[in-house]
Amino acid sequence: MVSMEIANLRVYERRGLVQPDRTAGGSRLYSSDDITRLHRIRELLAAGLNLAGVGRVLVLEERVRTLEARLADQQGEPLADG
Numbered sequence: 001m002v003s004m005e006i007a008n009l010r011v012y013e014r015r016g017l018v019q020p021d022r023t024a025g026g027s028r029l030y031s032s033d034d035i036t037r038l039h040r041i042r043e044l045l046a047a048g049l050n051l052a053g054v055g056r057v058l059v060l061e062e063r064v065r066t067l068e069a070r071l072a073d074q075q076g077e078p079l080a081d082g
Contacts, residue, residue, distance in 0.1 A: 001030070002038045009038075015051050017041055017058065 009028070012018045018037055020028040030038070037058070044054045 001035055002042070004038060004042070011051070012038070012041060015055060017051070017055055 009018070013020065013028075018030075018034050018041070020030045020034050023029060040058065040061075041054055044057055045051075049057065
């Protein structure tokens with residue numbers, strides 16, 4: 001689905017970049033979110049980042065999404081003072 005070497009997928013998993021579910025037999029089960037994440041990893045690597053940089057970018061992107069969702073939930077509510 002992502003045309004990546006199995007060895008690379010294992011490295012990404014060991015580095016915590018992706019965490020697929022497992023079957024009872026131990027086979028990896030990649031969700032659509034995992035597939036999207038793997039495509040993003042490929043983009044970041046192609047842009048010249050190393051795996052540590054990729055990991056940091058993924059964490060920061062997730063934080064931005066969380067903060068944007070929180071902000072969207074608060075829209076229309078008065079801001080708290082101090």
